[in-house]
Amino acid sequence: MFLRMVSVGIRAEHALKIAEEYDRNVVTALRTQPGCSFASLLQNINDTTDCISLTIWNTKSDADEYEKSGVFKRLVESLRTFYEESNEWELKLTDDLSIDYTPVQIDPTVKGYDDADTEKKYIRKFNITPYAATVITLSVQPDKTQDFQDIFVTKVIPKFTEHKGFIHIILLRKSNEFNIISFWDETIDFNASFNDQVLRSLTRSIFEMLPSSVQWQVSHKSSKASFASSEEITASVYRCLTGEWFSK
Numbered sequence: 001m002f003l004r005m006v007s008v009g010i011r012a013e014h015a016l017k018i019a020e021e022y023d024r025n026v027v028t029a030l031r032t033q034p035g036c037s038f039a040s041l042l043q044n045i046n047d048t049t050d051c052i053s054l055t056i057w058n059t060k061s062d063a064d065e066y067e068k069s070g071v072f073k074r075l076v077e078s079l080r081t082f083y084e085e086s087n088e089w090e091l092k093l094t095d096d097l098s099i100d101y102t103p104v105q106i107d108p109t110v111k112g113y114d115d116a117d118t119e120k121k122y123i124r125k126f127n128i129t130p131y132a133a134t135v136i137t138l139s140v141q142p143d144k145t146q147d148f149q150d151i152f153v154t155k156v157i158p159k160f161t162e163h164k165g166f167i168h169i170i171l172l173r174k175s176n177e178f179n180i181i182s183f184w185d186e187t188i189d190f191n192a193s194f195n196d197q198v199l200r201s202l203t204r205s206i207f208e209m210l211p212s213s214v215q216w217q218v219s220h221k222s223s224k225a226s227f228a229s230s231e232e233i234t235a236s237v238y239r240c241l242t243g244e245w246f247s248k
Contacts, residue, residue, distance in 0.1 A: 001037075001114075002060040003172055005052050005135075005179075006076075008108040009084035012048035018082040019241035022053070025078045027244050029071060030055065035062025040243025042133055044236055049084055052135070052238060053108075054181075060114050076108060113172035113179060130167060130183035130240045136202070138233045142176045144209035149173075155205045156180070159198070164188065199235055 010018055022041045030039045035058040044050035057063040066072055083106055140148045152171050160169050165188030172179040180202075207215065214233070 002057040002063050003113045003170075003181075004055045004057065004063055005111045005113075006055075006108045007050070007052050007111070008079075009049045009106060010043075010051050010082050011084055014082045015043055015048060015051075015241065018051070018079060021079055021082070023242045026053065026075050027242065029075060031244070031246050033066055033071065035059060036066070036246055038243070038245050040130070041241045042238035043241055044238050045132075046237065050236070051241075054133075054243075060112065063112060111174075113174055130243065131186040132184045132188060132240060133238045134180075134182045134184070134198070134235065135238065136180040136199075136233065136235045137177065138180075138202075138206075139177050139211060139214075140206065140209040141211060145173065145176050148178065148206055148209050151205055151209075152180070156202060159201050159205075199233065203233070 019041055026041075027039050030036045036055060037058060038054075038056040040054050042052045042054055044052075055063075057066075085106075149171070157169060160166055160182055163184075165184045165186070167183040167185055169180065169182040172181070203210075
């Protein structure tokens with residue numbers, strides 16, 4: 001399995017319109033794209049300008065072929081009218097030697113994660129469009145990656161599954177950086193205390209595996225904020241605007 005996360009800033013007031021266009025253009029196109037299993041558009045509930053197009057592929061080669069084919073570029077352009085406008089301007093000298101001011105385009109940021117190191121037993125497909133997803137990104141010491149994966153199975157997954165509304169969780173690795181993505185139904189209430197509870201529990205479980213600089217930061221924080229800084233551990237909650245599984 002290979003997962004692509006395409007992050008883009010949008011104009012928040014156009015969230016519903018971009019969801020309709022994403023469903024009409026992106027989902028329709030990816031439904032028949034070789035190797036694509038899932039596509040969804042997620043919006044950050046705390047920063048509504050932050051959106052992620054999350055797609056799941058059978059292999060990295062399938063995702064690479066999709067990008068090489070030009071379909072990805074075409075789909076990116078089909079949604080450009082909804083993107084957040086840049087504050088930067090590019091100066092160009094025209095043929096008649098006058099100066100032309102052109103706004104700099106903001107292009108999506110693409111990240112890809114192969115689960116070859118995290119074992120497919122972590123992946124359980126669900127036949128429901130998720131209402132929400134949490135994305136936690138963290139780094140561990142390079143020689144502690146296997147230890148972290150073991151902790152993920154024995155301690156992290158059980159902690160998530162005990163919460164009402166939990167649907168599914170996946171772990172993705174790139175070198176010593178991990179992404180934990182969990183999916184939830186509409187019964188979950190993602191308030192600040194929920195986020196704090198999840199981060200505190202996770203940090204306690206993996207404290208000795210964190211980079212030494214992060215351990216120092218955690219040790220010197222008050223008990224009310226005893227998790228790592230946003231530089232090292234980021235946690236965001238997204239609601240699913242639209243999504244579809246293409247293969248079961």
